Amino acid sequence: MLSLKLNQLKPGMVLSRDVTNFSGVLLLKSGKSLKDKEIKNFKAWGITETFVQEHKEGVSCQEEEPPIDPQLLQEAEAASAALFRHSNASHPIVMELKRLCTMKKVKQKTSSIE
Amino acid sequence: MAISPKDLITGSTKTSSLPEIFIMLSEMLNDPTSSFSDIAKVIGMDTALAARILRVVNSSFYSFPSNVETVTHAISIIGTQQLHDLALATTILTTFQGVPEDLVNMNMFWRHSLGCAVTARILAIHGQETNPERFYLCGILHDVGRLIIMENLPDQAREIIDRHQEEGGLMVDMEQKVLGFNHAEVGASLAKAWKLPLSYEEIIACHHQPSKARRYPVESAIVNLADIFSKAMELGSSGDLFVPPLDVKSWDHVGLNSSVLESIWNQIETQYSENIEIVLAGR
Known part of the structure; x- marks a missing residue:
């Protein structure tokens, strides 16, 4: 089971949990496969995250981003780890902020090299 | 001789009471017979303040369809309490000057505060809190206690900075070790001396440990x-080398x-750079 953000959803992925709106009304049942129309519907309802099954044949869950220089990534990760050294590293909010911080550092470095 | 946060506030004429114009403003806000134009007249006495307010109200954050050209017009659209908080936020930036430059880079300090202010306002809007402008003001004020410490106790402030950098702990803990109190308590004392609403005092006091906030x-x-x-x-930066820990208990x-978080992050980047241009222009 994989938790994905709305912009990572692609048609063909299969839900592994029911998706409901904020007042609990069912939008799509677990086990259904996603279509464009339904992803749009989730957006309109302000759904931010859904659970989908992993490794459904032919559907890649990975974001297609340009590859990052591993050394650059390592440096950025070390720098943000130093910044977050007093933070609770296993908390989902902290993890996400740390990831965003690392990505920002990578972006800064990449643009300064170019 | 032990010094308390309260002593720091009352010992300085700059911080012991709000600028005169805000005392008048708060009285008017509490007086049901005062009109928008009465309030606008008071703000108009300080032309620099009036100009700053109009600049902020005309920024894209508020995105009013037409240009707001008078303070009366500004009050009628954003409301008296919000206008008061906005006016105070921009004034605080001019109140604290003369802090030793080897202790703090004021431009960096206000950038950190404005970053926090803009973010707090965005988070408040996401959480559907009332009067999001008060969060902006709390963001501006949250670390002001540090400036008051540096201004009044420069030697201890130097020691806090040096030992924080050597030992690698949290700056707020080092303040506690050196002074017996921290900048959050000093900031809260300031809010009290300025007779700001009780909520500001508690929010500033508890910004490092929100789970201790009672109300x-x-x-x-x-x-x-x-x-x-x-x-x-x-x-x-307000001097801290590290990201402060998240108070997990209060997180729920x-x-x-x-x-x-990613969409909020992007929203902050946009609003922050606009805010810096408006508020820190020429500083």
């Missing part, structure tokens, strides 16, 4: 997270899902 835990947790954002995004009050 305003949600508001305090919002400013705690805003401070974390501002540091994680490296928007300016805010109830944000981690998947929305």
Whole structure:
């Protein structure tokens, strides 16, 4: 089971949990496969995250981003780890902020090299 | 001789009471017979303040369809309490000058504060809190206690900075070790001396430990997270080397899902750079 953000959803992925709106009304049942129309519907309802099954044949869950220089990534990760050294590293909010911080550092470095 | 946060506030004429114009403003806000134009007249006495307010109200954050050209017009659209908070936020930036430059880079300090202010306002809007402008003001004020410490106790402030950098702990803990109190308590004493609403005092006092807030835990947790954002995004600096820890216990009050953080992050970047241009222009 994989938790994905709305912009990572692609048609063909299969839900592994029911998706409901904020007042609990069912939008799509677990086990259904996603279509464009339904992803749009989730957006309109302000759904931010859904659970989908992993490794459904032919559907890649990975974001297609340009590859990052591993050394650059390592440096950025070390720098943000130093910044977050007093933070609770296993908390989902902290993890996400740390990831965003690392990505920002990578972006800064990449643009300064170019 | 032990010094308390209160002594620091009352010992300085700059901080012991609000600027005169705000005392008049608060009285008018509490007086049901005063009109928008009465309030506008008071603000108009300080032309620099009036100009700053109009600049902020005309920024794209408020996105009014037409240009707001008078203070009366500004009050009628954003409301008296919001206008008061906005006016005070911009004034605070001019109040604290003369802090030794070897202790703090004021431009970086206000950048951190503005980053926190903008973020707190965005988080408050996400959490559907009332009067989001008060969060902006709390963001501006959250670390002001540091400036008061540096101004009044420069030697101890130097020691706090040096030992914080050598030992690598949290700056707020080093303040506690050196002074017996921290900047959050000093900031709260300032809010009290200025007779700001009780909520501000508690939010500032608890911005590092929102779970200790008795009456305003949600508001305090919002400013705690805003401070974390501002540091994680490296928007300016108030002297801390590290991102402050998240108070996990109070986290449930805010109830944000981690998947929305990226969109909030992008929203902050846009609003922050606009805000810096308006508020720190020429500083």
